[in-house]
Amino acid sequence: MSAAGTRAARTGARPFATAPVYVVGLALAAVVLVPIVYVALGGFRTNSQIAADPAGLPDPWVSHNYADVITAGTFWRQLGNSMIVAAIATALIVGVSSLACYPLSRMEFRGREAIYTFFTFGLLFPVAVAALPLYLLLHQLGLLESLLGIALPEAAFGIPITIIILRPFMRAVPVELEDAAAMDGCGHFGFFWRILLPLSRPALVTVIILSVITSWNNYILPFLVLTDPGHWTLPLGVANYSTEHSADTAGILAFTTVSMVPALLFFLAAERRIVGGLSGAVKG
């Protein structure tokens, strides 16, 4: 991106007024940042400070709100639950979708396109449409109050997009590699495991990121399925914390800030892949 930018600069397509551009850019940056910074700073204030001057800065800075969040078990338990759900859902999605993509991309058999279409059809169903019947199904299966009960539907709803992203990648792997592997005595699963999967790594990374983010942010399923606070995931925990402790504004702000940290760290660590993966995946 920056390469293209400097090229445009060199060729000097058009002169531009720098100052207004910066003013607009900084104003927008402020709009994005102020809510986040306000919440983070608010966690360093006391409730009486916030009540006296909602727009003020911490004076003096207090750390007990954050200390409470970090030393109490609630946040860590919810973080752990979210990680378990995301890990199970992502492992399932990537596992079953890549297995299915192998015959769908590299074998010829009757009904292949029908099966592919059957999978892509799932894109049209948001989780919300199926949320209530899903609740009843999980009830019948004894999976209410269970993290597996969240992860399994998340995985099912993630299959369509994963197959759609993976299939063209797997299809593009040269046939010669498959022939060579066969000559070396490599069976279908051996080829899939040793050659196809490693070569599909870029697509797998995109798919994993998509799946982790979707699972991490999922609210409606945990909301319906998990009533026991010990099972809550982070989004559910954050939303419920603010209603349960509504008198403790500073506590809410601290809890919310701490819950943002994992997503922000993940974003900073994988920014290029996330942005590239998401925009690339959509843009086509």
Added chain:
Amino acid sequence: VSNIDGVTAGRARARPAVRRPRGTWLEIALFLAPAVALYAVFLIVPVVEAVRYSLYAWDGLGPLTDFVRLGNYREAFGDAEFRQAMGHNGILVALSLILQLPLSLGVALLLNRPLRGRSVLRLLFFTPYVLSEAITAVIFLQLLQPDGLVDAALRDVGLGGLVQLWLADTKLVFYTLFVVITWKYIGFAIILFLAGLQGVPSELHEAAAMDGASSWESFRFVTLPLLGPTIRIWAFLAVIGSIQLFDIVWIMTRGGPAGASSTMASYMIDQGVNSYRLGYATAVAVILFGICFVFSLLYQVLVLRRDVAGGTARMAG
């Protein structure tokens, strides 16, 4: 997020279809079985069940006995609250297209210029998108409390007269939510358009400039047409997202006060969870799906068809 048809679709299509008859049926079945099983049990079954439940008056507990045919659907379309919720989804679609599109396109054009700190700004604008809906909702719940940051800031700059009951005024609450939604999702549009702008060769602008085009003309006749496919995909996602909106609405207002900020999805969950009307609520879910489905099909046929290389074209199968 629906209909993402792969970065590589174009690349793959350049290759001839792979000819491989060598898998036996058993092998093929073994590779496909786990995905088919998971997908069937946790996606197909609930969706089919939704359609079945929607034909009954049912509280979700007893047996399914009170078959009401299309009664739930008739009731929904006649219900003032549901119609209000549908109207809100409609307003949301319109506002997204009318306000978010120019705004995000403008910011993308801005960031596409040589600008110091551009990558930081890009990172910043995308940050709300990676925060969960729940966190976004809680942040703005705090900001928009009476005498919260927004009110205090307005008073501090002498605009105290503008202070409103942002989340309690029935005339205002839905537009307040729209601002929150825009804050959350606009970064995605910006990133998408920036990626699209990278594909517009600067030579074209130079050529246009040499032909005496003003910068507006250059934008209108060079940039905009080349961004067309990206804009059309974004519009599709924005409309579908607006129709399905739930999390932020539910956490911030539960669709209230008095249904003033409801969406179809929040109405559905409210009917199912708070009123124990599961048959009726699934009928609403099916309507919601039907609207998305019809829109997707029409959009594929009428709008996306010409973007042959564009991702979603093959989505409907």
